[in-house]
Amino acid sequence: MTFSAVYKNRRVLVTGHTGFKGSWLACWLSRMGAEITGVALAPDTNPDHWDLLKLNISADHRQDIRDASALAAIFKKAQPEIVFHLAAQPLVRRSYKDPLATWSTNVMGTAHVLEACRQTLSVKAIVSVATDKCYENLEKARAFREDDPLGGYDPYSASKAGAELVASSYRQSFFGVKDAPLLATARAGNVIGGGDWSEDRLIPDLVRAVAEKRSLVIRSPKATRPWQHVLEPLAGYLTLGQKLLQGDRSFAEAWNFGPDDSGNQTVETVLTKMKSYWPSVNWNVDSAPQPHEAGLLHLDSGKARSVLQWVPAWSLDEALATTAEWYKNYLEKKNVITVQQIDAYTAAAQKSGARWAA
Numbered sequence: 001m002t003f004s005a006v007y008k009n010r011r012v013l014v015t016g017h018t019g020f021k022g023s024w025l026a027c028w029l030s031r032m033g034a035e036i037t038g039v040a041l042a043p044d045t046n047p048d049h050w051d052l053l054k055l056n057i058s059a060d061h062r063q064d065i066r067d068a069s070a071l072a073a074i075f076k077k078a079q080p081e082i083v084f085h086l087a088a089q090p091l092v093r094r095s096y097k098d099p100l101a102t103w104s105t106n107v108m109g110t111a112h113v114l115e116a117c118r119q120t121l122s123v124k125a126i127v128s129v130a131t132d133k134c135y136e137n138l139e140k141a142r143a144f145r146e147d148d149p150l151g152g153y154d155p156y157s158a159s160k161a162g163a164e165l166v167a168s169s170y171r172q173s174f175f176g177v178k179d180a181p182l183l184a185t186a187r188a189g190n191v192i193g194g195g196d197w198s199e200d201r202l203i204p205d206l207v208r209a210v211a212e213k214r215s216l217v218i219r220s221p222k223a224t225r226p227w228q229h230v231l232e233p234l235a236g237y238l239t240l241g242q243k244l245l246q247g248d249r250s251f252a253e254a255w256n257f258g259p260d261d262s263g264n265q266t267v268e269t270v271l272t273k274m275k276s277y278w279p280s281v282n283w284n285v286d287s288a289p290q291p292h293e294a295g296l297l298h299l300d301s302g303k304a305r306s307v308l309q310w311v312p313a314w315s316l317d318e319a320l321a322t323t324a325e326w327y328k329n330y331l332e333k334k335n336v337i338t339v340q341q342i343d344a345y346t347a348a349a350q351k352s353g354a355r356w357a358a
Contacts (some may be wrong), residue, residue, distance in 0.1 A: 002346060003356050006242045008033040011122070013080035015039045015065055015113055016087035017057075018050040020196040021129070024230050025084060025237070027338050030055050037078040039063050039071065040087055049195030052336045065109035072116050079122040082241050083181075085113045086129045088160070093200045095156035106159035107166060114170045117181050125244030126183040127237050128167050132226060132258065132299050133157040134187060143300035146187075146254045164254070171252060182244040182252040188233035189226030189258040189299050192319060194326020195338065196230075202267060206274065206281060207327050216283040221268040226258040226299050228312065229319035231345045233257040236310050239356045243308070255308070258299030263316045273317060277324040310356070313349035 012029055016022040017038030029036055036057040041064060043050050061074050065087050088106050089095065095102040110128065117123045135144040136151025150165065152158030164185055171183045196204045202218070209216035236257035243251040265273075275281040304310040314322070322341055329335040349357035 002032065003238055003242045005032070006245055007238070009035060010245075011035050011037070011079060011081045013037045013039065013075070013078055013083045015083070015085045017060075018043045018048070018062075019086065019090070020049060020193075020198060021191060021230055021234070022086040023050040023053060023195065024193065024338065024342075025086065025234050026050075026055055026057065027053055028231075028234060028238070028342050030057065031339065031342060037061070037074070037080060039065065039074055045197035047197060049197075049338070052195065052330075053338060065112055066104055068112040068115065071112050072119060075116040075120045075123075079120065081122055082125040082127075082245055083113065083117055083123060084127050084129070084237060084241065085110065087113070088129075088163075089156065090131075091198065091200055092133070092154050092156045095154055095159070099155035102155045103159045103162070106156070107162040110163040110166050111170075114166065114183070117183075118170070118174050123181045124247075125241055126181050127241050127244070128163070128183065128185045129237065130164055130185050130187045130254075131157075131160045132187055132189050132256075134160040134164050136161075143258075143298040144256070145300045146256055146303060175252070182247070182249055184240045184244060184252050185254045186233065186237050186240060187254065187256050187299065188236070189228050189263070191228060191230040191233060192323050193230035194323055194330065194341070195336075202270065203274075203323060206271070206283070207331075209282075210278065210280045210327075211331055213280075216271075216281070217286045218267060218271070218283050219286055221266065221271075221285055223267050224264055224298070225267070226264050227270055227316055227319065228259040228263055229314050229322065229345070231342065232259070232312050232314065232319075235313070235345075235349065235354065235356060236304060236308070239308050239310055242356070251308075255304050256299045256301045257304055257310065258301045259312055259316065263312070263319075264298050265316060270316075270320065273320050274324060277321050278328065309354070311352055311354050313345055313352045313354060313357075318348075
């Protein structure tokens with residue numbers, strides 16, 4: 001049984017369940033028989049993955065995590081055993097346009113979620129989702145490790161570093177005593193996959209361009225990112241959650257979940273590979289000045305591989321092929337193949353020897 005069937009009939013609260021990554025997580029948890037309470041804003045894209053999934057969950061709250069009292073009331077009613085905190089303002093360029101909303105959501109919103117966990121005795125485990133952009137990025141070739149300094153140039157990156165500090169403070173100040181929740185943070189790379197229609201992201205921008213029969217305009221063709229399918233870090237989050245629910249305090253710390261070196265590729269390389277699976281893909285480079293974004297990002301996931309025995313199940317080529325397959329099915333046939341791809345990923349993980357899939 002995947003994840004030792006730990007999520008079957010388990011009360012799980014997911015913040016940000018209407019977002020790209022959160023909707024994939026909710027679908028996977030639902031497939032495993034979890035009782036899901038969702039807390040999030042309404043989706044801000046059309047179409048959106050969450051509404052396409054049509055999941056039947058225990059409770060679907062459209063609530064801003066910046067409202068501490070409303071959040072506390074939801075926790076009191078739901079009595080979750082584990083919390084996956086994914087709600088955030090997740091876009092770099094939007095953070096330049098609205099830095100205060102970014103800071104208040106990512107830092108104070110995280111504090112509100114952790115305080116609600118602290119006040120809810122049923123909560124045994126918390127996985128707070130961060131990003132590879134939370135590290136102080138000096139554009140060096142060495143991959144980031146979990147003990148590297150936190151930082152951030154743009155408001156998004158800096159606010160996610162702030163959220164990590166909030167989590168660390170709660171872990172040391174409140175969650176170190178007996179029977180307190182166990183809290184881990186999880187830092188992933190650039191995730192791709194079907195169902196993402198966010199603004200200013202490479203694959204969603206590409207899908208819109210293909211749908212409108214035009215060439216995609218890209219900003220930084222040589223920028224390098226750790227690309228991975230969305231299911232890869234989600235498997236890491238679920239593995240962490242399993243360990244925390246089993247009461248193992250040694251896992252209550254920060255973890256990286258990124259691809260191997262072959263997944264660290266330039267934007268231009270990703271587009272070239274994508275075109276091989278989807279010939280309609282075309283692009284050109286915008287020469288206009290752009291706000292600062294990191295040119296080089298790379299995660300060292302050695303700890304997750306050796307300690308959690310988490311390993312990527314899909315190569316970058318497989319991630320891109322399945323992403324193209326998802327969007328082509330939707331654009332051409334209005335088919336949503338999320339569940340089928342979760343099952344295919346699980347089968348691939350079993351072949352790769354991932355402990356969670358055994």
